[in-house]
Amino acid sequence: MEKALWYLLVGTRGGQSRVRIIRAIEDRPRNANQLSEVVDLDYNTVRYHLDTLLEHDVVEKGGEDYGAMYFLTDRFEHHREEFERITEEMD
Template identity: 40%
Template sequence: MTNQLLEFKEIIRSRQVSQQRKPDKQTRKLLLYLFTSTRGGFTRLRIIIHLLDKPYNTHQLAQTLDLDYKAVQHHMKVLENNNLVSKIGEKYGAIFHLSNFLELNIHTLEEAIDKLDRKMNQKKVYM
């Protein structure tokens, strides 16, 4: 998993825009909480990394990540409720993509990845 986190960090770095702005305190707290302080943080990070490439629906993400559909559905609700992903369409066929809010603050995920890496090396991680 540590190698995967390093890979995620490189992907995030490659997506950064030249004019980085420092995230406000609340944004930083939100991203750190969602990706490092909750049990599903690593899974949510995996979802975000996949959504960097292209939009997916819940079924496609479940297949791609080899996870249960209901688990992915739960994580998508958490991400959507916190304005990190946007949804086009309804129900089963809804397509998710990164929100403008997350696109603007994507570089903040680097700190979350570092913290998650330290945390995963200390104790068992639930996915």
């Protein structure tokens, strides 16, 4: 997971946006539309980042279709310290 987090947050474009999305979900579960409003990104951009985070087991989806809520995975929570360390180094 640590390698995946480095890749997702530092190694590719969009890392800062992914951090903002993770922080918004950390605050409370949200659907893609709510996330779009909170992080002030286009809905399609948020969906792209959510799909990437889903693929790397950072977030999971509860429900289907438009209103699906996104949550942080237990695996991510287990590696939260690495996430915090990486984001500190990003600043």
